[in-house]
Amino acid sequence: MSAYLDRAGIVSGLKRMAPLSLFVIVFGLAYGVAALQNGLSGLETLLMSALVFAGASQFAAIDMWGPGIPLVALMATTFAINARHLLMGAALYPWLRGLPARQRYASVLVMSDSNWAMAAADYQRGESNVGILVGGGIALWVAWMIGTLLGVVFGSGISDPERYGLDVIMGCFLLSMLVGSKRDLSILLPWGAAALAALAAMHWLPPHSHVIVGALAGGLVGLLLPGKPAEQEASA
């Protein structure tokens, strides 16, 4: 079953991501407010949301804003925080390789944690319509822009997302995506390794490295486990 992308799938992806997008608006608002407080202009704040579209790295970047922005440090920080995209994209490659190259690369330009998580679950389920990645990504991008705009326009508002439990909403969402896909218990070994490696990296390795370290550790343990023949043969 080869993967494909069509308008109906994108619309359905938009709808499935709509509930979470409402919360992303509040995240965007928090970013917009924080960016203005750090000296960015409204235009710069909006431009960054539109072109970068990666919340954690944007929050880190505005801390470095000022008359002389340290470009190398900015790029290094952006890369470190967003390097998890490399692994996320790689994980979706077997699913997306059926698409024409242009669609494939365009699709991942709107890839972020939540639509990726839903896409990975769809892939696991054997779904061949990749609309959730694109439609979900568009929904998140629009919500992120609306939130940023609200933050820029209204200036003061929510500046501390944790106080309102927004961090918990994202955590619960990602956890439900993780648990929801059907798997057997042997996956708990790589996941345990990922958790331990991430915690170790948080304590002993440079900041922002824990997601990559955890993901790679989980992948390596998965590689060492005995394989299950016949399960994935069809996709070869």
Next chain:
Amino acid sequence: MSLSSPLLGSIVAILLMAVVTALTRTGGLLVMSRVPIGPRVERFINAMAGSVLVAVITPMAIEGDWGARMALLATLGVMLVLRKPLPAIAMGIATAALWRFWIG
């Protein structure tokens, strides 16, 4: 000049961030399109996919307050029983809100 050059500087900074981020989004596909995908690579990728989320969520549970931990636990519990994300997430949010309201 003194007005426009700081703006120019920050626009260059934003464009550089955008390029770096786009490279992280497309880079995984680029690399994988050059790697032959055998069963071993497939096992690695499949284990790595969930591990990304595990590595994102674990610090929330460890570094977060008890409200966050209970929320994740509630989500996990409902998810394992019902297998439906929306009730699971709703239960998690409600748990965190109630916990923070009554206990801490």
